[in-house]
Amino acid sequence: MQAMAAGIVMPLMQVVALTLFDASSRGRAMGMVGLVIGMAPAIGPTLSGWILDSKHHVWGMTLGGDWRSIFGLVLPLALLALVLSTVYFRNVLETRKMSLDIRSLIESTVGFGLLLFGSAMVSNYGWSNFTWVIAPMIVGVLVIAEFVRHQLHMEKPFLDVSVFANKQFALTSALVSLTFIAMIGVEMVLPIYMQQVRGLSAFHSGLTLLPGALMIGVLSPIAGYFYDLYGAKRLAGFGFFMILLGTIPFQFLTTTTPTFYITTLYMVRMVGIGITMMPLTSSAMGALHTDQTAQGTAANNTARQIAASLGTAILASVMQTQINNNLPSDSLKTRDPLAYASKALNASLDGFHASFLLAGCFAFVAFVLVFFMHNGKVNPTPEPKSKKEA
The missing domain is CATH 1.20.1250.20 (MFS general substrate transporter like domains)
Structure with missing residues (x-):
């Protein structure tokens, strides 16, 4: 989350x-x-x-000596950010209704999730472990490949x-x-x-x-x-x-x-x-x-x-x-x-x-x-006009 x-x-x-x-x-x-x-x-x-x-007293809480204490410090900051964003944030871009492509959401979550899960298990099991490292990464790459193929055929890609x-x-x-x-x-x-x-x-x-x-x-x-x-x-x-x-x-x-x-x-x-x-x-x-x-x-x-x-x-x-x-x-x-x-x-x-x-x-x-980069500053170019607009 x-x-x-x-x-x-x-x-x-x-x-x-x-x-x-x-x-x-x-x-x-x-x-x-x-x-x-x-x-x-x-x-x-x-x-x-x-x-x-060591133990410290912050915002009326006792922090320190335990890794769980770290989250005790993060939580009030997150709540403060939530309140400030609710009060002060405004939209700076034009908003429009978008439909969520459930298939793309599932494919991206499973594909990238398995790839990262396999890589995270490397330090515990090594690169040769099939169950926890190789298999998740292979399946993840295959799902990502299908995700990419699907995005390239969508009118409004995820x-x-x-x-x-x-x-x-x-x-x-x-x-x-x-x-x-x-x-x-x-x-x-x-x-x-x-x-x-x-x-x-x-x-x-x-x-x-x-x-x-x-x-x-x-x-x-x-x-x-x-x-x-x-x-x-x-x-x-x-x-x-x-x-x-x-x-x-x-x-x-x-x-x-x-x-x-x-x-x-x-x-x-x-x-x-x-x-x-x-x-x-x-x-x-x-x-x-x-x-x-x-x-x-x-x-x-x-x-x-x-x-x-x-x-x-x-x-x-x-x-x-x-x-x-x-x-x-x-x-x-x-x-x-x-x-x-x-x-x-x-x-x-x-x-x-x-x-x-x-x-x-x-x-x-x-x-x-x-050395293969473009020389100088690269400025954004406007969206090319369609033939009809031209």
Whole structure:
């Protein structure tokens, strides 16, 4: 149910921003959107760690010491947002009656749901498990293929997948997806390293990443301003270079790497993500006709979320597989506990190094794809007139 809400609110926020602001200032508007999309999940580890490490009194409630406490903080905020939206929101687009295609709803839910379910099970069962990983993903892909075929034959599609026929939109959406993999994937792996290898608490591991999260908040609006001036290609090229620069050294982390060093590298990565994410999204929307904004936003968000989920699953599975392959035998635990602990720690490091190497490969692929982007700013084109209107 939470995911359904996010699936409505996130694309809606972008559609409203793209509608309210004209092409000349759209980059700055999307930069503010990027502040929310990028900064909120990045702050999550620090805030969650603060709640979990000790008890706190917030809004008359006692929070802390239990993961359920996190939702005690979220619920009042959700209620406040509901009240404010009821009072202050107004429609900015022309509304019309639309019939809900039940078949498309079921196909999209089952197809994407099974694909993501299979990817989520990878860290528990590995890629070779047929029942929980391979079978759900195969069925999911087949259902998605039928969903796409059905959409292409609908007069008013549930999700207009034909927007991906626009090469510039498809390329830029792929780059947005790679940006999210770079952000979400490492945000998941790095706190595990901080806690399991370095022995930091949830709060202190999150605090180590906080300066990087703040970089997204600072740079997203600035990146939007420069997008309005120069377009997305230069920003994306520089951004993915920074992501590479901040990711490659993670492959050499040790049990004694200073936390300041980790914080600095993470900040470098987040500089790249802050510069890259929303200019690419603005460029993707600019490649479409103005009447395709809503459908394009939905398609872009769908691709981004699927890629982030699959990318995170791949990074987690590579890490866990490498750890399992390098773990010492259980007999060593009895014969020499200290040697077992040392080798187990080294196995964990091998897993993290492999995961960060793969994240660097994703960033390198994105850096190469940037060279195929359109030069300069891409402005939305009006819907072409029909022959009758002409």
